[in-house]
Amino acid sequence: MKKIEVRISGLGGQGVVAAGQILGRAAVYDGKNVVQTQSYGAEARGSAAKSEVIISNDKIGFPAVRKSDVLAAISQEALDKYLKDLKEEGVLIVDSTYVKKIPETRAKTYKIPATEEAERMFGAKIYANMLILGALTKTIGISVKATEKAIEDTLGKKVADINKEAFRKGRSLS
Amino acid sequence: MKKIEVRISGLGGQGVVAAGQILGRAAVYDGKNVVQTQSYGAEARGSAAKSEVIISNDKIGFPAVRKSDVLAAISQEALDKYLKDLKEEGVLIVDSTYVKKIPETRAKTYKIPATEEAERMFGAKIYANMLILGALTKTIGISVKATEKAIEDTLGKKVADINKEAFRKGRSLS
Numbered sequence: 378m379k380k381i382e383v384r385i386s387g388l389g390g391q392g393v394v395a396a397g398q399i400l401g402r403a404a405v406y407d408g409k410n411v412v413q414t415q416s417y418g419a420e421a422r423g424s425a426a427k428s429e430v431i432i433s434n435d436k437i438g439f440p441a442v443r444k445s446d447v448l449a450a451i452s453q454e455a456l457d458k459y460l461k462d463l464k465e466e467g468v469l470i471v472d473s474t475y476v477k478k479i480p481e482t483r484a485k486t487y488k489i490p491a492t493e494e495a496e497r498m499f500g501a502k503i504y505a506n507m508l509i510l511g512a513l514t515k516t517i518g519i520s521v522k523a524t525e526k527a528i529e530d531t532l533g534k535k536v537a538d539i540n541k542e543a544f545r546k547g548r549s550l551s
Numbered sequence: 552m553k554k555i556e557v558r559i560s561g562l563g564g565q566g567v568v569a570a571g572q573i574l575g576r577a578a579v580y581d582g583k584n585v586v587q588t589q590s591y592g593a594e595a596r597g598s599a600a601k602s603e604v605i606i607s608n609d610k611i612g613f614p615a616v617r618k619s620d621v622l623a624a625i626s627q628e629a630l631d632k633y634l635k636d637l638k639e640e641g642v643l644i645v646d647s648t649y650v651k652k653i654p655e656t657r658a659k660t661y662k663i664p665a666t667e668e669a670e671r672m673f674g675a676k677i678y679a680n681m682l683i684l685g686a687l688t689k690t691i692g693i694s695v696k697a698t699e700k701a702i703e704d705t706l707g708k709k710v711a712d713i714n715k716e717a718f719r720k721g722r723s724l725s
Contacts, residue, residue: 405591414588414614417579440588441615533707 380433381517382442385509386459387451387472389417389426392506396449397428399527400513404432406523412440425454432517447516448484449509450476451491470512470551472505487512487551494550495543504543511547521548554607555691556616559683560633561625561646563591563600566680570623571602573701574687578606580697586614599628606691621690622658623683624650625665634658644686644725646679661686661725668720678717685721695722 383400387393394415401413412431429442448463449470450456456469456476463469469484474492491508495501507528514524524544529537557574561567568589575587586605603616622637623644624630630643630650637643643658648666665682669675681702688698702718703711 401589401591410591412588412590414586415575416586416611416614417575417584437590439615440590441613 380431380435380437381447382445383430383432383447383449383513383517384442384445384459384462385428385430385449385451385513386455387426388454389424391426391451392503393426393428393451395531396506396510396513397430399510399524399531400517400519401430401432402527402531403514403519403524404430404517406526407519409433410435410437412437414441425458427455432519447513449513451505451509453477468516470509470516472509474505487516489547489550491547494546498543498546499539504540507540507543508547508550511544511549512551513547514544515548515551521545554605554609554611555621556619557604557606557621557623557687557691558616558619558633558636559602559604559623559625559687560629561600561649562628563598565600565625566677567600567602567625569705570680570684570687571604573684573698573705574691574693575604575606576701576705577688577693577698578604578691580700581693583607584609584611586611588615599632601629601633606693621687623687625679625683627651642690644683644690646683648679661690663721663724665721668724669717672717672720673713678714681714681717682721682724685718685723686725687721688718689722689725695719 401411404411409432414429416427444464447468451472452475467484469486472491473488491505492502495504528540575585578585583606588603590601618638621642625646626649641658643660646665647662665679666676669678702714
């Protein structure tokens with residue numbers, strides 16, 4: 378891995394920012410350099426949310442993602458907005474619960490029914506982002522150990538187990 | 552306030568990332584749009600750490616800070632590195648416990664003995680970042696109410712009170 382640029386996008390309240398923070402932290406635990414950015418507005422809940430993570434073995438010069446290597450889209454709107462900024466040979470991960478129309482693309486595509494699975498497993502949509510995180514870390518090559526430590530350190534021990542279970546499910550589905 | 556670009560810099564372990572996250576969140580609670588970025592490396596503890604926050608009433612186009620309006624420097628090294636990227640009429644906030652040599656500058660300068668005060672008040676350096684946060688939010692015009700809510704939501708209720716006390720001390724010293 379030289380440098381990987383990741384964009385995670387969805388709606389406010391879908392855990393996009395938390396997923397990016399945990400991914401960034403896990404990559405640091407795996408010995409990488411990381412720049413992690415989140416954008417949010419006053420009306421974040423329900424409106425668009427975006428988190429970007431640049432992961433590199435070397436120092437990171439330009440700190441903003443332009444064309445991403447990996448795009449995770451948790452809403453149809455997010456896919457429609459950011460697919461054009463995914464590199465041609467990139468990797469696309471979608472939550473197929475919400476993303477139904479995927480334009481023709483050369484990107485390697487993973488359809489994860491993250492929200493459905495989260496509801497089925499835990500009775501709560503809020504763990505869908507952990508399933509997406511599982512698919513993301515597997516694609517990028519971030520270790521399970523580093524990610525589970527990052528989940529604990531970011532979300533706290535109390536809720537770590539359920540989130541780790543959702544994360545591992547996401548890995549198994551991708 | 553049209554758009555304010557803030558850079559917080561210091562050493563890993565000084566709470567630079569947490570300060571940026573709380574500032575970003577507080578600004579959102581105050582109705583602003585925010586892009587918040589953190590950079591860290593594998594050896595974050597002890598090496599350089601940096602957090603950037605762009606706060607705007609409008610949508611934020613370019614997501615990276617170039618020349619900042621405000622610079623908070625918690626280490627001498629951080630000041631030496633980033634002072635040249637502070638706008639001429641900007642605001643400089645330093646932790647005067649660590650930053651002893653300030654080159655001549657036209658920036659409005661606040662010297663906050665943040666680490667000394669944190670040790671005196673709580674017997675622990677780790678609250679120094681909250682004193683810096685106090686000075687930052689006062690300078691930028693982010694409300695006490697929004698910041699205290701952001702402290703609670705970011706750090707958790709258990710440790711909120713002591714952090715809020717440190718934060719208010721930082722406001723009173725600036």
